[in-house]
Amino acid sequence: TMAHSKAFLVLENFIGGEFVPCSSYIDSYNPSTGDVYCKVPDSGKEEVEAAVKAAKDAFPIWSSKSPLERSQILNKLADLIEHDLEAFAQAESKDQGKTITFARTVDIPRAVHNFRFFASSILHHVTECTEMPTMGCMHYTSRAPVGVAGLISPWNLPLYLLTWKIAPAIACGNTVVAKPSEMTSVTAWMMCKLLEKAGLPPGVVNIVFGMGAKAGEALVCHPDVPLISFTGSTLTAQRIMEKSAPHCKRLSLELGGKNPAIIFDDADLSQCIPTTVRSSFANQGEICLCTSRIFVQRGIYNEFLKRFVAEAKKWKTGNPSDPEVNVGALISKEHLEKVRSYVKKAQAEGARVLCGEGVDPLALPPGNQKGYFMLPTVITELKDESCCMQEEIFGPVTCVVAFDTEEEVIKRANGVKYGLAATVWSGNVGRVHRVAHRLQSGLVWTNCWLVRDLNLPFGGMKASGIGREGAKDSYEFFTEVKTITIKH
Ligand code: NAD
Numbered sequence: 001t002m003a004h005s006k007a008f009l010v011l012e013n014f015i016g017g018e019f020v021p022c023s024s025y026i027d028s029y030n031p032s033t034g035d036v037y038c039k040v041p042d043s044g045k046e047e048v049e050a051a052v053k054a055a056k057d058a059f060p061i062w063s064s065k066s067p068l069e070r071s072q073i074l075n076k077l078a079d080l081i082e083h084d085l086e087a088f089a090q091a092e093s094k095d096q097g098k099t100i101t102f103a104r105t106v107d108i109p110r111a112v113h114n115f116r117f118f119a120s121s122i123l124h125h126v127t128e129c130t131e132m133p134t135m136g137c138m139h140y141t142s143r144a145p146v147g148v149a150g151l152i153s154p155w156n157l158p159l160y161l162l163t164w165k166i167a168p169a170i171a172c173g174n175t176v177v178a179k180p181s182e183m184t185s186v187t188a189w190m191m192c193k194l195l196e197k198a199g200l201p202p203g204v205v206n207i208v209f210g211m212g213a214k215a216g217e218a219l220v221c222h223p224d225v226p227l228i229s230f231t232g233s234t235l236t237a238q239r240i241m242e243k244s245a246p247h248c249k250r251l252s253l254e255l256g257g258k259n260p261a262i263i264f265d266d267a268d269l270s271q272c273i274p275t276t277v278r279s280s281f282a283n284q285g286e287i288c289l290c291t292s293r294i295f296v297q298r299g300i301y302n303e304f305l306k307r308f309v310a311e312a313k314k315w316k317t318g319n320p321s322d323p324e325v326n327v328g329a330l331i332s333k334e335h336l337e338k339v340r341s342y343v344k345k346a347q348a349e350g351a352r353v354l355c356g357e358g359v360d361p362l363a364l365p366p367g368n369q370k371g372y373f374m375l376p377t378v379i380t381e382l383k384d385e386s387c388c389m390q391e392e393i394f395g396p397v398t399c400v401v402a403f404d405t406e407e408e409v410i411k412r413a414n415g416v417k418y419g420l421a422a423t424v425w426s427g428n429v430g431r432v433h434r435v436a437h438r439l440q441s442g443l444v445w446t447n448c449w450l451v452r453d454l455n456l457p458f459g460g461m462k463a464s465g466i467g468r469e470g471a472k473d474s475y476e477f478f479t480e481v482k483t484i485t486i487k488h
Pocket of ligand 1: 152153154155156157161179180181182210211212213215216217220231232233234235236237239240254255256257287288392394420460464465
């Protein structure tokens, strides 16, 4: 029987170099219309088992290739994705709800760059060597790939974050089983079609689609997957730690944030305001690095608020394929409801909503009436203890509050369970360094936002994660080091 109408895009798992259909499927929605348009395999233990086996079988060949051979394949894959950039961008926008502009200029170019970056960086690592002349010994370290890497990624930057894991994992000589988010699987599936053409042997990259609790957990629990690289929520990470504990797995966890922006009265507001609007609302606020608590020094508070709200109101919400639009659709109906519920909770606590949700009219084109849209929303007059100031909302909502002193604002900025990214705005170089050093945050951007050098460590403190990713950090995570001593 035909279980699926031909109108749906039907994805298949990619195992051992072959597309493999699944016995059951999950509906996947187009967030900007609310329609089901795609069927995603609802994989479980059986599919994960087959993928892990394929990855294990491919490991001896792949791990014995030279870094240069692997590098050439990664570069070829980057070229192939880049060649199809527009098709990937269209697919990412349709699947995720993000604007076509964002997908075209951020998501897909970065996915291409991830492969090029690790294709290059894998050629430049050196290991350590020390000597102990009095013992007649020298020591050196050697690094080897770990084996089958389990990679689990979220829905906000689908191909971008998945390739940020696949690229270093395979550059180091591991083989992988990846499980993208069930809500955004299309671009990963499209990429599978290019792997063979790039020269990747079958089984090096396997992709199993499906739900976290089923496919994801089967991967985490698999005894032959010694390492899990996960990006997603803190709650899921806790579950992954529990489930991998019996196997003592190596874990890299990139989790949520509640990122502060600290704006001193000597900040250049002409730079700070548009950047902070962007850091609050880019990708519908669905970036782990988005600003959601803005601390403004008392002397400029009123002026900042006025100009910030005016700038936020310029952001156009609507059809993601309209190049004029800045804010697309949120990922799902449930997520939209959750984000909205935070605004309601804030109002119930006596906070004031200055623009956006419930305050301004949201006019949508006829085709997008059932999409999951929400206006950029600015909330003020909140207590630091309020849930909008403590919990990750992960939508187009930002809170603005006043502060008086440097000492006070550091304490308040650090007063959440998360510690991923902070921004500091000031023209005083001494202050910028002092504050940056004292913030509990894996990343601190001063007088800018989201400027990344992939060479350097990326990751969070406290509930925002364990481990770092970057040229050296990902290399260390995806390899096992050995110290060898030679007596001469
Ligand atoms: P999520 O934790 O719900 O899901 C992430 C992935 O884990 C998905 O593929 C999901 O299917 C899978 N998963 C869910 N339950 C699982 C389980 N029990 N076992 C194994 N896998 C499971 O997160 P999300 O809602 O997709 O993404 C949003 C979150 O990701 C936010 O908290 C955001 O801050 C965070 N994030 C962090 C970073 C970072 O680099 N620190 C980057 C992007 C997103």
